[in-house]
Amino acid sequence: MAFFHALQINENVCEGCSHCMRVCPTQAIRVRDGKAHINEDRCIDCGNCFIACPHKAVFVKQDDFEEIFKYACRVALVPAVFLGQFKDEISVSRIYSILNEIGFQHVIETEITTPIYTEAKNRLEREGNTKPLISSFCPAIVRLIQVKFPGLVDNIIPVKAPLDITAMYIRRKLVKDGWPEDQIGVFYVTPCAAKIAAVKSPVGEEKSSVDGVINMDSLYNRVYKKIKEQGHDYKEVKLPIAQLTSDSILTSLTNGERRLSVSEHSLSIDGMDNCIEFLEKVENEEIEDVDFLELRACDQSCPGGILTYNNRFLTCERMFNRARYVAGKERRGELTRADEVEAEREYLLNNIAVGPVEARSISLDPDISKALEKMNKIKELERQLPQIDCGICGAPSCDALAEDIVCRGCKLSDCIFIQRNMEARKDMKVEESLEIMETIWGDEKIKNFVKNK
Amino acid sequence: MHLEYTVIEGDFINAGSASSSIKKTLKQLNVNPSIVKRVVVALYEAEVNAIAHAYGGVVTADIDAGKILLRVIDKGPGIPDIDWAMQEGHSTASPEVRNMGFGAGMGLPNIKKNVDRLNVQSTVGVGTTVEMEVNLS
Numbered sequence: 001m002a003f004f005h006a007l008q009i010n011e012n013v014c015e016g017c018s019h020c021m022r023v024c025p026t027q028a029i030r031v032r033d034g035k036a037h038i039n040e041d042r043c044i045d046c047g048n049c050f051i052a053c054p055h056k057a058v059f060v061k062q063d064d065f066e067e068i069f070k071y072a073c074r075v076a077l078v079p080a081v082f083l084g085q086f087k088d089e090i091s092v093s094r095i096y097s098i099l100n101e102i103g104f105q106h107v108i109e110t111e112i113t114t115p116i117y118t119e120a121k122n123r124l125e126r127e128g129n130t131k132p133l134i135s136s137f138c139p140a141i142v143r144l145i146q147v148k149f150p151g152l153v154d155n156i157i158p159v160k161a162p163l164d165i166t167a168m169y170i171r172r173k174l175v176k177d178g179w180p181e182d183q184i185g186v187f188y189v190t191p192c193a194a195k196i197a198a199v200k201s202p203v204g205e206e207k208s209s210v211d212g213v214i215n216m217d218s219l220y221n222r223v224y225k226k227i228k229e230q231g232h233d234y235k236e237v238k239l240p241i242a243q244l245t246s247d248s249i250l251t252s253l254t255n256g257e258r259r260l261s262v263s264e265h266s267l268s269i270d271g272m273d274n275c276i277e278f279l280e281k282v283e284n285e286e287i288e289d290v291d292f293l294e295l296r297a298c299d300q301s302c303p304g305g306i307l308t309y310n311n312r313f314l315t316c317e318r319m320f321n322r323a324r325y326v327a328g329k330e331r332r333g334e335l336t337r338a339d340e341v342e343a344e345r346e347y348l349l350n351n352i353a354v355g356p357v358e359a360r361s362i363s364l365d366p367d368i369s370k371a372l373e374k375m376n377k378i379k380e381l382e383r384q385l386p387q388i389d390c391g392i393c394g395a396p397s398c399d400a401l402a403e404d405i406v407c408r409g410c411k412l413s414d415c416i417f418i419q420r421n422m423e424a425r426k427d428m429k430v431e432e433s434l435e436i437m438e439t440i441w442g443d444e445k446i447k448n449f450v451k452n453k
Numbered sequence: 454m455h456l457e458y459t460v461i462e463g464d465f466i467n468a469g470s471a472s473s474s475i476k477k478t479l480k481q482l483n484v485n486p487s488i489v490k491r492v493v494v495a496l497y498e499a500e501v502n503a504i505a506h507a508y509g510g511v512v513t514a515d516i517d518a519g520k521i522l523l524r525v526i527d528k529g530p531g532i533p534d535i536d537w538a539m540q541e542g543h544s545t546a547s548p549e550v551r552n553m554g555f556g557a558g559m560g561l562p563n564i565k566k567n568v569d570r571l572n573v574q575s576t577v578g579v580g581t582t583v584e585m586e587v588n589l590s
Contacts, residue, residue, distance in 0.1 A: 151486030284473050285494050363483030368589060369518035371482045376454055 003360075005043050006060050006196035006213075007050060011035050014057035016442055020049035021396050025272050026147050026362075030404070031394040034442020042362055044143035045194040046272055046297050047306035060193045060307060063212040065222075068103055071185025075170055076104040077163065077210065078189045080111050080249050081302045083322070084315040085220055090227060097237045098226045106170065110188070112341055113165040113348060114248035120159045120352045122262040125292055132267075132282065132290040133157050135257055140194035140297035141275060142203055142357060149279050150359030155293075158204060158354050162251065163188055163195065165352060167209035169344055185211045189219050191305030194297065204354030216307040243336050246327040252302035253316055255294070263291035270296040270304070364407060378402045385415055392416045394440040414440065454478075454516045460500055460527070462509040471512040472496040475523075478516070484589050492521060492587050495567040498560045499525040499583045506530065507580060516589075520569075523585045531577040539565065539573075 009020075016034035028042035029049060036057070038049075050058040068074045076099050083092055096107045125133055134155045136142055145152050160168070167186045174184050188210045190196055199210045250256045258268040267290055269275050275295045281287050298304035303315035310318075329335045364378075365371035381402035388398070393414040395401040404410035412418050413428070413436060422428035438446045456478070458471035472493045479489045496512070503510045507529025515522045532538050541562045561583075565571050570586040 150480070151490055153486075280473070283493070284469050284476060285490070285497055286469055359486065361480075361483060364481050366483055368482055368484065372454060372516065372518055375478065375481060379454070 003040055003043075004197055004200035005038065005040055005045055006062075006193040006200070007038065007043065007045055007047065008059055008061050009036050009038060010057050010059055013055055015055050016445065017054065018391050018394070019052040019054060020058060021394075022391060023048040023052040024396065025144065025276060027396050027400050029396070031440060033439065034445055041360070042147060044140055044147055045192075045197040046140040046144070047193050048272060050193065050306045060196065060215055062196070062215040062218065063187075065214065065218070067212050068185055068187055068214075071211070072183040073106070073174055073179045073185065074104045075106040075108060075174070075184065075186045076189060076214075077167055077170070077186055078107060078109055079163070079191060079252060079302065080109060080244065080319060080322075081191050081252055081305065081308065081315060082189050082216055082219070083109075084303060084318045085216070085308060085310045086223075088318065088321070091236065093236045094227075094234065095223060097235070098223050100237055101226065102222055104187075106174070108166060108170050109244055109248075110163045110166050111244050111248040111251050112338055113169055114162050114251045115245065116341070116345055116348045116352070117159065117162045117165055117251075118247075118257070118260045120349055121157055121257075122260075124157055124159065125261060125263045128263070128291060130155050132287065132293045133263075134293045134295060136354075136357075137161050137251075137257060137294070138194070138296045138301075139198035139203075140192070140272075141295045143194065143197070143360075144272075144275065144297070145279070146203070146357060146360040147362055148276070149283050150361050151283055152279065153357040153359050155282075156357045158356065160205070160352050160354055161198070163198075164202075164205075164209055165348055168351060169341060169348060171209055172344065172347065173340065187212045187214050189214050189216050191216045191302050191308050192298065193306060202354075204357050216305070217309055220309045243338070244326065245335070246323040246330060249319055249323040249326060253319060254296060254301045256301065257294040258292070261292045261294075265290050266292035266294065268294040268296075270301050271299045272297050364403070374406045377406045381405055381412065384412065384418070386417045390416070392437075392440075411436075454514075456514040456516075458512040460503045460510050460512060460525070462504060462507065464504055464509075465501070468501050468504050469497050471500055471514075475514050475521075478514075479521070479589075482516070482589075488587060488589060491567040492523070495564045495585050495587070496523055496525070498564050499523070499585065502560045502583070503527040503529070503581075510580070519590065520586055520588050523587075525583045525585075526580065527582075528580040531579055531581055532573070532575040533577050535573050535575060 014035045016031050016036060018031050020036050021029040021031055025046060025048060026042045026044055028039045030037050083095060086095060099107045136157050136159055142156060145156060171184055171186060175181055188199060190213050196213045199208045199213050202208045247260060254270045255268045258266045269278055300312040300316055304312040363371060364374045382399055385398035385402060393401045395404050401410060405412060419428060419433040423433060434446060476489055476493050503525050507527035510525060510527030513524045539561050568585040569588050572584040575581040
């Protein structure tokens with residue numbers, strides 16, 4: 001089965017430096033012929049490689065912006081994090097006006113349906129048959145569980161994420177307004193790669209309600225360019241926008257879901273390593289008395305997404321300020337309620353469920369006796385390897401090389417320690433070991449290096 | 454395949470390290486997650502038993518295509534009445550151990566629920582061997 005991945009490697013730029021290989025949480029990356037390669041079965045689109053790459057060789061594939069003009073009715077689905085990218089003096093309505101000007105007749109914030117999402121989730125939390133329930137909000141976490149923790153897929157709450165619910169809502173509204181279904185184009189402005197994968201190959205549903213994805217950094221550039229061009233001379237079009245509640249503004253931040261959870265014991269964890277550490281414990285049955293887990297792959301959750309421009313801590317601060325301002329309005333009864341969304345509450349709640357999340361197991365072999373045979377060989381090889389995980393073989397660890405030898409045709413002599421031993425025993429010539437290094441790190445790198453010396 | 458681990462008396466901090474490692478192995482072998490879960494639960498209980506009641510011991514696992522055979526062999530006081538200990542709520546754990554959240558008398562009964570075959574052999578003053586077998590398919 002093929003999975004869509006937004007993260008790709010530009011081979012023209014990749015130097016094969018292996019920084020990405022060392023930070024991949026699912027050990028999906030190998031270096032061969034001097035270039036990094038991503039194993040599609042293992043990749044969960046978390047973006048660790050994107051952050052680690054010093055050459056900007058990892059890129060996030062996006063739809064061409066001109067795609068939006070294929071549709072007569074164009075919607076920008078914008079998460080609150082996008083507004084958090086701009087300085088306070090640039091008003092929400094100014095940003096909306098610019099989005100309008102560059103082609104979107106409709107702008108809607110992703111979090112507008114958060115109250116409905118929360119209600120659906122809380123219903124399932126109250127039933128609470130499986131513990132702990134894990135939020136489906138972060139698509140990188142859903143994919144992490146599929147690949148690395150297949151035993152926990154049933155713990156994931158089978159509810160659409162707010163972005164899908166809002167896309168479903170706006171589509172229905174526009175159809176009611178008289179737009180033909182196929183002329184409506186809903187484009188999500190994404191802060192991360194995993195959400196692109198979630199739109200292009202959704203988990204637990206056939207097709208997403210979103211038609212395309214625009215990377216947040218590229219839209220930021222477009223909007224910021226307009227702001228610079230306009231200077232002080234601009235007109236703000238007042239768009240009929242429903243206002244987010246203070247709770248909704250905070251959903252995509254760490255603790256955003258947890259603070260609204262009805263569960264007695266809930267945790268919120270951000271950062272890939274932290275999430276993995278805790279999921280290991282959950283899988284080992286070491287965790288008792290936790291009912292709900294909000295897990296987010298990025299540090300500081302969505303403000304830490306790889307396609308954001310602004311510093312994640314500053315984005316959080318801006319979003320908190322916005323929430324505080326709105327909370328004041330709420331207290332004074334001044335907030336315009338999202339009545340149109342409320343009117344669709346029942347419809348949305350009835351269509352919010354997704355099918356079961358399936359495991360994407362990365363076992364050695366579907367046949368257990370063959371897998372056992374392979375594992376015996378792997379264990380034997382692991383004993384022969386130096387266990388210092390230097391990565392010179394082009395694999396992230398000695399254990400990964402052992403597995404690659406048994407399952408993917410790599411050789412024990414890919415290990416530099418083994419090569420040295422073979423040379424000492426006269427089983428290998430220096431030229432031969434250089435040749436091996438060339439197949440891993442590329443002939444250019446090795447030849448130039450030797451020549452320069 | 455044969456795997457072996459050491460369990461140290463009173464070392465609750467490392468309780469579960471054997472079950473965690475065996476879990477990893479079973480996952481790579483493509484064993485059904487619900488079976489992996491049963492193995493982990495049973496072995497974790499047995500590990501905690503050896504840590505709480507005995508003076509430490511060893512955990513061994515033998516895996517073949519059809520089943521996993523786990524043995525937790527401890528040196529310890531032994532269980533005078535195995536039938537009594539197999540009943541829910543029966544525990545000889547010290548107040549100290551109970552304070553740490555263990556010793557509710559659910560250990561052996563919980564193991565029994567999760568494995569396909571259970572055999573407990575014990576000699577008072579010498580030690581206990583808990584032998585558990587789980588079918589893998």
